[in-house]
Amino acid sequence: MQARTLPAQRGWAWIIEGFMLWKRNPALITFLVFGYWLCLLVVAAVPFVGQVLMSLIMPALSLGIYNGCKAVGEGRKAGPDILLSGFRQNLPELVKIGGIYLIGTFAVLGLTALADDGILAELMLGKRKLDEATAEDPQLGLSLLIGALGSTPLMMAYWFAPLLAGWGRISAAKAMFFSFVACSRNWRAFLAYALGLMLVVMVPSLLIGVLALVSPLIGQLLSIALPAVFIPVVFASFYANALDVFGTITPDDAA
Incomplete structure (x- = not known):
């Protein structure tokens, strides 16, 4: 499977293309993204095994968002049920991907x-609260650096x-x-993409x-509207960069 090597400026373009894709069907893409988070939160709330189950189904749910973005990009009709369509596409390998990612996170x-x-x-698992003393602990700064370096390749x-x-019907590995x-x-391109998102x-x-200083009500409304638009656009940009890097992803391409 051949991945293209793209120039840095393509990272900026992914954000624009994600916004343009979202604008073609904002209701569907927004529903899929927030439905994705809702499903993960509900599963995570299951006692004892919730966190593990959440990690295992996360790839299949994210694939459902990609399927929705693909449908929008191709001008096809799609309903909310497309969120669960990833569970019908090579599910065993998707579950393995979630399991490998979970093991890597624990590592x-x-x-x-x-x-x-x-x-x-303990902070990430909710067993400790971030107080002033913990935030100023130099050991925490070092562990954050180690965590960033370790989680990046993962x-x-x-x-x-x-x-x-x-889509490619290949193994998780x-x-x-x-x-x-x-x-x-x-x-x-990914560095430019990250800077662009920032x-x-x-x-x-x-x-x-600044607007909140003039009108607190307007500031509050806009602070709610921003993530409601920004988060779905980011997910749509994930589809844009996948399409840009790989072109098409089908079993034939994988072969």
């Missing part, structure tokens, strides 16, 4: 625990994996390998802060 947390005696792990391996396994290679080849959040947030 990274284990490394951070060597630096901070488990402070970061995220790279996961980024395209649900699409490659679901191959999907995560190809995803890592694709992200490595396009690190410049600007897209920061600039409107600053403007909302």
Whole structure:
């Protein structure tokens, strides 16, 4: 499976293309994204096994969002039920991807625990609150650095994996390998993409802060509207960068 190597400026274009895709059917894409989060929250609330189940179904649910974005991009009609369509596309390998990602996450947390005696792990698992003393602990800063360095390759391996396994019908291991290679080849575009997302959040947030000084009500309304638009656009941009890097992803392409 061949991944294109793209110039850095394509990272900025992904955000614009994500917005244009969202604008073609904002109701559907917004529903899929927030439905995705709602499903994960409901599953995570299951006692004892919720967190594990959430990780295992996350790739299939994310594939449902991609299926919706693909339908919108191709001008096809799609309903809310497309969110669950990923469960019909190579589900065993999607579950494996979720399991590998979960194991990798615990491995990274284990490394951070060597630096901070488990402070970061307890914060992420909700077993400890972030108070002033904890925030100023130098060990926490070191563990955050270790966590960032350890989770980056894990995220790279996961980024395209649900699409490659679901649409390309390949194994979880191959999907995560190809995803890592694709992200490595396009690190410049992804760096520009990350910087662009930061600007897209920061600039409107600053403007909302200024408007809130003039009219608190307008500021509050805009602070609610911003994530309601921004989050679905980001998910739509995930589809845009996958399409840009791989072109088409089908079993024939994988072969």
